[in-house]
Amino acid sequence: MRILVCIKQVPGTAKVDVDEKTGVLKRDTAETKMNPFDLFAIEEGLKIREKYGGNVDVLTMGPSQAEAVLVEAVWMGADRGILLSDRNFAGADVAATSYTIVQGIRKMGDYDLIICGKQTTDGDTAQTGPEAAEFLQIEHISNVLEIERKEGGRLVVLENQDDCVRKLEIPLPCLITVEKNANTPRLPSLKRALTEKQIEIIKLELRDLPDTDTNHYGLTGSPTQVERIFPPEKKETKQMFEGNAGQIAAKFKEILTEQKFV
Numbered sequence: 073m074r075i076l077v078c079i080k081q082v083p084g085t086a087k088v089d090v091d092e093k094t095g096v097l098k099r100d101t102a103e104t105k106m107n108p109f110d111l112f113a114i115e116e117g118l119k120i121r122e123k124y125g126g127n128v129d130v131l132t133m134g135p136s137q138a139e140a141v142l143v144e145a146v147w148m149g150a151d152r153g154i155l156l157s158d159r160n161f162a163g164a165d166v167a168a169t170s171y172t173i174v175q176g177i178r179k180m181g182d183y184d185l186i187i188c189g190k191q192t193t194d195g196d197t198a199q200t201g202p203e204a205a206e207f208l209q210i211e212h213i214s215n216v217l218e219i220e221r222k223e224g225g226r227l228v229v230l231e232n233q234d235d236c237v238r239k240l241e242i243p244l245p246c247l248i249t250v251e252k253n254a255n256t257p258r259l260p261s262l263k264r265a266l267t268e269k270q271i272e273i274i275k276l277e278l279r280d281l282p283d284t285d286t287n288h289y290g291l292t293g294s295p296t297q298v299e300r301i302f303p304p305e306k307k308e309t310k311q312m313f314e315g316n317a318g319q320i321a322a323k324f325k326e327i328l329t330e331q332k333f334v
């Protein structure tokens with residue numbers, strides 16, 4: 073089975089500067105890490121390969137330093153990494169991001185199964201996977217806890233619906249987004265890191281993709297435009313109570329009752 077796992081490098085800290093002009097995060101100066109949700113996606117891909125055979129590629133779209141997450145995924149056990157990086161991809165919203173990812177997928181050939189994390193810890197939209205599936209015109213299921221392969225090129229998956237778990241069947245090729253804690257991701261192997269002679273990372277730029285029209289990528293190709301980014305306004309209405317502990321507690325209870333908290 074040809075499996076592709078999409079992974080993203082995200083800020084490793086909440087302290088990320090924002091470009092005031094464009095409203096875009098300055099990712100190149102921020103501390104980074106692999107999106108934690110993508111570790112579950114990689115683990116699911118590796119488990120399927122171990123059970124049914126095939127290979128697992130990992131793909132990321134991002135700046136050149138995003139290669140680090142591909143290397144980490146290869147140390148976990150992925151066969152090779154694909155880095156989609158080009159100045160024209162910068163400033164992409166979710167639609168442009170998933171379109172770019174799909175162009176990379178088309179360039180690399182047919183995959184039977186594409187796996188994404190449920191969401192990221194920065195953009196947090198949980199839309200990239202489903203939008204990529206729509207561009208590819210393949211079926212998809214989100215929030216998946218478990219994947220099994222059936223005879224005849226179909227998968228049986230358990231989908232988390234929060235209040236219940238549904239058992240669903242889906243034909244291949246398809247796209248699955250994996251729920252948090254669906255499995256226990258393995259650690260990157262030190263042995264693999266030390267003995268791996270050459271890690272295969274395929275680098276793709278705009279000119280390598282089937283669609284080379286710059287209008288379809290990055291900020292220009294994004295239907296969403298950020299008008300302004302600002303920290304939420306704090307509504308701090310302070311009230312000071314005076315008196316002894318009993319009087320303050322009574323006053324406090326009165327306010328809570330008035331505002332229907334108790």
Ligand SMILES: Cc1cc2nc3c(=O)[nH]c(=O)nc-3n(C[C@H](O)[C@H](O)[C@H](O)COP(=O)(O)OP(=O)(O)OC[C@H]3O[C@@H](n4cnc5c(N)ncnc54)[C@H](O)[C@@H]3O)c2cc1C
Binds near residue numbers: 195196198200
């Ligand atoms: C107008 C606008 C401008 C933006 N400009 C920038 C910018 O300049 N630079 C920037 O980095 N972000 C930018 N963003 C944010 C960017 O669009 C999102 O980070 C991106 O679309 C992914 O969405 P998400 O983080 O919500 O991922 P989700 O949809 O929550 O992620 C779900 C899963 O999709 C996969 N996935 C998500 N992103 C990637 C990726 N890049 N590569 C591979 N797999 C992925 C992963 O498996 C992930 O677990 C911008 C957003 C907007 C609206």
